[in-house]
Amino acid sequence: MENLITISIVIVFVAAILAGAPLFAVIGGGTVLLFGLVAGESIAVPVMEMCRLANAPGFIAIPLFIFAGYLFAESRSADRLIRFSEALTGWIPGGLAIVTVAACTVFTAITGASGITILACGGLLLPALVNNRYSEGFSLGLITASGSSGVLFVPSLPILIYGMVAGVDITELFIAGILPGILIVCLLAGFGVACGIGRQVPTTPFSLARLGAALWEIKWIAPLPFVVIGGIYTGIITVGEAASVTAVYALVTECLIYREISAKKLVTVAIDSMVMVGAILIVLAVALGLTNFLVDVQVPQRLVAVVSAHVSSKILFLLLLNIFLLIVGCLMDIFSAIVIVVPLVAPVAATFDIDPVHLAIIFLANLEIGYLTPPVGINLFISSLRFDIPIVRLYRMVIPFLALLVAALLLISYFPALSLWLVELSGKRVPVLQF
Amino acid sequence: AGPVTIVRADTAPKVVWKVGTLTPKGVGWAHQFETIMMPVIQSGTSGELKVKVYWGGLMGDDEDIVAKMRVGQLQAAGLTGQGATIACPEFAVVELPFLFKSYAEVDHIREKMWPEFDRLMQARGFKLLAWLDQDFDQIYSVKWSFTDLADFQKARFMTWYGTLEEHLLKSLNASPIPVNIPELAPSLRQGVADSLIAPALWMIATQLYPVVNYMVPLKIRYSPAVVVCTLDAWNGLSASSRAGLAAARPEMEKQFVAASRKDNQKAMDAMVKYGIVRVDMTDAQVETIRKGAVTVWDDQADKLYSRELLDRILVHLDQYRSQTP
Amino acid sequence: MTLAPSRIVRVVLLFHRSLVGLEKTLLCLLLFSMIGLAFFQVVLRNFFDFGFVWLNEVLRAQVVWLVFIGAALAADQQRHLRIDLVSRLLRHRVVIRRLTDAFADLFCAAASVLLFWAAVQYIVLTRPFSPETVFFGAPEWMLRLVIPYAFAAMAIRSAAFVVNGLRRLKREIAVQ
Ligand code: NA
Ligand code: NA
Numbered sequence: 001m002e003n004l005i006t007i008s009i010v011i012v013f014v015a016a017i018l019a020g021a022p023l024f025a026v027i028g029g030g031t032v033l034l035f036g037l038v039a040g041e042s043i044a045v046p047v048m049e050m051c052r053l054a055n056a057p058g059f060i061a062i063p064l065f066i067f068a069g070y071l072f073a074e075s076r077s078a079d080r081l082i083r084f085s086e087a088l089t090g091w092i093p094g095g096l097a098i099v100t101v102a103a104c105t106v107f108t109a110i111t112g113a114s115g116i117t118i119l120a121c122g123g124l125l126l127p128a129l130v131n132n133r134y135s136e137g138f139s140l141g142l143i144t145a146s147g148s149s150g151v152l153f154v155p156s157l158p159i160l161i162y163g164m165v166a167g168v169d170i171t172e173l174f175i176a177g178i179l180p181g182i183l184i185v186c187l188l189a190g191f192g193v194a195c196g197i198g199r200q201v202p203t204t205p206f207s208l209a210r211l212g213a214a215l216w217e218i219k220w221i222a223p224l225p226f227v228v229i230g231g232i233y234t235g236i237i238t239v240g241e242a243a244s245v246t247a248v249y250a251l252v253t254e255c256l257i258y259r260e261i262s263a264k265k266l267v268t269v270a271i272d273s274m275v276m277v278g279a280i281l282i283v284l285a286v287a288l289g290l291t292n293f294l295v296d297v298q299v300p301q302r303l304v305a306v307v308s309a310h311v312s313s314k315i316l317f318l319l320l321l322n323i324f325l326l327i328v329g330c331l332m333d334i335f336s337a338i339v340i341v342v343p344l345v346a347p348v349a350a351t352f353d354i355d356p357v358h359l360a361i362i363f364l365a366n367l368e369i370g371y372l373t374p375p376v377g378i379n380l381f382i383s384s385l386r387f388d389i390p391i392v393r394l395y396r397m398v399i400p401f402l403a404l405l406v407a408a409l410l411l412i413s414y415f416p417a418l419s420l421w422l423v424e425l426s427g428k429r430v431p432v433l434q435f
Numbered sequence: 436a437g438p439v440t441i442v443r444a445d446t447a448p449k450v451v452w453k454v455g456t457l458t459p460k461g462v463g464w465a466h467q468f469e470t471i472m473m474p475v476i477q478s479g480t481s482g483e484l485k486v487k488v489y490w491g492g493l494m495g496d497d498e499d500i501v502a503k504m505r506v507g508q509l510q511a512a513g514l515t516g517q518g519a520t521i522a523c524p525e526f527a528v529v530e531l532p533f534l535f536k537s538y539a540e541v542d543h544i545r546e547k548m549w550p551e552f553d554r555l556m557q558a559r560g561f562k563l564l565a566w567l568d569q570d571f572d573q574i575y576s577v578k579w580s581f582t583d584l585a586d587f588q589k590a591r592f593m594t595w596y597g598t599l600e601e602h603l604l605k606s607l608n609a610s611p612i613p614v615n616i617p618e619l620a621p622s623l624r625q626g627v628a629d630s631l632i633a634p635a636l637w638m639i640a641t642q643l644y645p646v647v648n649y650m651v652p653l654k655i656r657y658s659p660a661v662v663v664c665t666l667d668a669w670n671g672l673s674a675s676s677r678a679g680l681a682a683a684r685p686e687m688e689k690q691f692v693a694a695s696r697k698d699n700q701k702a703m704d705a706m707v708k709y710g711i712v713r714v715d716m717t718d719a720q721v722e723t724i725r726k727g728a729v730t731v732w733d734d735q736a737d738k739l740y741s742r743e744l745l746d747r748i749l750v751h752l753d754q755y756r757s758q759t760p
Numbered sequence: 761m762t763l764a765p766s767r768i769v770r771v772v773l774l775f776h777r778s779l780v781g782l783e784k785t786l787l788c789l790l791l792f793s794m795i796g797l798a799f800f801q802v803v804l805r806n807f808f809d810f811g812f813v814w815l816n817e818v819l820r821a822q823v824v825w826l827v828f829i830g831a832a833l834a835a836d837q838q839r840h841l842r843i844d845l846v847s848r849l850l851r852h853r854v855v856i857r858r859l860t861d862a863f864a865d866l867f868c869a870a871a872s873v874l875l876f877w878a879a880v881q882y883i884v885l886t887r888p889f890s891p892e893t894v895f896f897g898a899p900e901w902m903l904r905l906v907i908p909y910a911f912a913a914m915a916i917r918s919a920a921f922v923v924n925g926l927r928r929l930k931r932e933i934a935v936q
Contacts, residue, residue, distance in 0.1 A: 012867070015863065018860075019861070019863045020842045020860065020861070021864040021865075021871070022840035022841065022868050023842055024831070024840060024841070025840075025918075026871070028871060028875045029867075029874050032875060032877075041506075042508065043877070043881055044878060044881040044884075045503065046878060047875075047907060048502055048886075049495075050907065051824070053824070054820040054823060055496070055615055055616075055820070060794070060820070060823055063791065063826055067791060067795075163620070163642055168642070240798065241627075241801070241802045243798070244798030244799045244802055247798075248799045251795070267788055270791050271784050271788065271833070274787045274790075274791055274826055274830045275787075275833045275834045275837060275839055276834075276839070277826060277827060277830050278830020278831035278834050279830065279831065279834040279839050279840050279841055281827040281830075282827060282828070282830075286875075292494070295494070296508065378841075381841045385839065385841065433705045433706065433709060502886060505885065505886070505889060506885050613812070614816075
């Protein structure tokens with residue numbers, strides 16, 4: 001009888017996922033049932049976990065960045081950026097692909113989540129790419145994939161969190177992330193340039209006068225990246241502060257200086273962007289509950305125990321780790337994945353003689369790729385929602401980019417020198433304090 | 436909800452407690468929990484009680500852990516000083532600035548006041564199992580050596596430890612910068628704040644130590660660490676187990692705090708060896724700072740703790756100080 | 761919405777529309793006050809070396825409200841994240857699609873009811889220990905009331921979609 005009930009519940013949930021029930025309902029409803037029926041705990045616990053969302057670092061930054069992104073997207077900033085990009089890179093075949101990868105990388109590094117990048121930069125870059133004769137599929141794929149390298153660059157929030165959770169020096173991690181990050185950027189941008197040459201994307205001769213004019217047009221927007229990146233690098237502001245500065249900056253430039261957003265439009269943008277925030281973060285909130293259930297019944301520990309009992313070679317372990325983290329990366333947000341999985345996997349990795357700094361880079365690169373792994377990578381959902389594209393079409397669009405990123409991941413995993421060489425060179429390895 | 440009871444035909448019924456703590460597995464405190472406290476749990480309850488520990492904040496921060504004990508997901512917890520005041524606000528009284536001058540005084544108050552704090556805990560639905568130490572917290576700073584009270588006015592202190600710390604910093608004319616725990620390191624690195632009050636081991640565990648340049652071991656604040664369980668879980672144990680745990684408790688606490696105090700000292704030495712400048716203030720300097728800070732004692736009386744509780748501790752301390760030269 | 765124009769239904773609909781309007785107003789107020797407060801905090805920290813402890817708490821409470829009100833509205837606008845594999849594949853099989861949509865909405869309504877109940881449990885259990893907040897000393901559980909509200913709203917809205925979807929299907933079959 002009990003088996004029958006279990007089987008029926010599972011069937012209902014699988015059917016609900018396939019029928020297109022909202023993800024929050026599937027995860028949240030499932031978690032309440034798991035707590036009530038399997039763990040025998042109070043069903044208040046998953047709600048308690050949802051409230052923990054508010055304490056997540058950089059949490060306040062998310063709605064502010066999303067709002068600013070919507071605002072830029074609704075104004076004619078995209079047109080101005082297209083003109084500027086054309087002036088700057090129009091002479092390179094595929095120049096705009098380079099700009100896309102670089103911009104998304106920088107923005108992801110600043111915001112700490114590539115989902116935000118899709119929202120904030122996608123609105124600007126998609127029309128620009130399509131106007132440049134790139135196919136819609138390629139453009140969407142490129143934007144969805146481009147944030148990935150950002151988690152490896154300063155001032156990436158996941159790196160800061162990883163360092164705190166794993167007890168690894170953060171300076172080392174930042175140095176270690178540089179080469180793998182550049183590798184990913186080069187692969188994506190190189191692919192973009194290749195496609196640009198293949199599709200014979202139009203090139204225009206370089207003109208200093210045109211560049212100057214384009215620069216003058218964007219003079220109010222151009223300082224923003226410098227304010228944000230510069231602010232964080234120089235230690236003037238944190239990510240949350242950068243987000244609020246960006247939001248105020250967007251409000252002032254779009255509503256007061258360019259005057260392209262009317263008061264009525266502003267209200268619509270505010271509501272639309274916050275509904276998006278609700279749709280995304282409610283999934284994150286219920287996912288925290290599910291994670292807590294898994295922790296409560298010690299599923300991750302058991303998984304790790306099984307792995308260490310059955311895996312003897314380092315190469316096989318790394319491969320399994322890659323696969324495991326891809327799955328984790330598509331199910332959880334990068335912060336809770338780090339908080340939950342790192343303390344469990346790090347000791348096992350140590351038994352395979354994997355350098356903790358190298359492990360960190362593998363983790364971060366891997367989790368980020370998980371974000372765009374079908375069927376449930378969150379970046380796919382964000383792109384699908386933001387650009388109103390059926391998710392199944394998006395699956396096809398990201399496949400070439402996914403292949404590139406997995407190639408980069410394998411290089412990162414099996415060539416530790418890629419992560420460790422600069423660290424050794426810098427001589428900045430903070431000794432683990434022994435006492 | 437509640438403790439899981441597994442009845443076996445061949446042995447006595449076993450009770451399993453789920454224990455939450457922020458302490459990461461692998462640090463000294465966790466090691467002492469496993470090597471000093473676990474054997475006591477095993478022998479004290481004759482194997483009736485088994486504990487399953489969720490290390491390293493797997494169950495959230497202290498506030499989450501306390502909430503989870505209240506809804507029955509967890510039965511027990513190892514809490515930091517901050518967590519102790521969340522479970523039982525009166526515990527703030529031992530965290531008052533400059534209340535204790537030495538660990539000997541802490542031990543004396545622990546002995547005299549243990550039943551009282553246990554009673555206060557029980558009034559909040561928890562049973563005090565062990566009153567241990569976190570540290571005499573030190574001041575750490577990127578910029579300031581705090582040899583002068585004026586340094587406090589210029590310093591920007593990160594604070595996350597609750598009302599008491601906020602009032603302490605204000606009493607020193609310092610600027611408290613509220614920061615969430617996960618944002619401590621970035622805030623310090625990015626210069627949002629430049630100073631903090633924290634335990635030595637914690638500075639190492641969080642890798643904050645390479646960022647700071649000065650350490651001021653001023654004994655500005657004692658911070659306890661406690662192991663508590665819910666009253667329901669406690670009452671779910673057999674009478675003999677409860678008696679066994681209570682009997683083994685004082686000796687276990689002694690061993691535990693001796694080991695963690697040794698660890699704290701080693702952690703401080705290691706940081707000094709690493710290159711952090713240790714600043715020892717003169718008695719006169721300490722006195723000026725003390726004068727400002729102790730105003731908090733009265734300010735918070737009858738808010739976080741009763742004045743009567745503070746007075747009793749002060750009487751015990753006076754007696755102790757008059758007896759020991 | 762093409763429900764029978766009985767008086768009760770009209771009153772309920774009006775009530776529902778005004779709730780949605782209220783939610784939208786609240787979202788705007790929350791967002792813009794958040795931007796203002798967060799920016800105020802930046803200015804305070806960087807130019808006056810100063811910070812208010814309550815500011816962080818206010819901001820965090822605001823984001824929680826933003827998320828749950830936003831999620832409640834997302835249910836009204838059917839903008840929740842979903843794996844729309846099958847519904848995309850069945851795009852041209854109208855009857856089956858209406859049925860799978862109805863099932864998905866029904867599931868969402870049921871799950872929202874479960875989550876609503878869990879949220880009520882959470883409030884009931886934590887209420888006695890709820891700490892005072894910076895919002896004029898209001899206990900924390902009052903700030904958390906937005907959680908059961910959002911799940912209740914999502915449950916009702918999803919259920920309404922089930923009813924509407926099935927009605928539409930009935931009409932479509934009748935036309936055929
Ligand atoms: Na962020
Ligand atoms: Na502090």
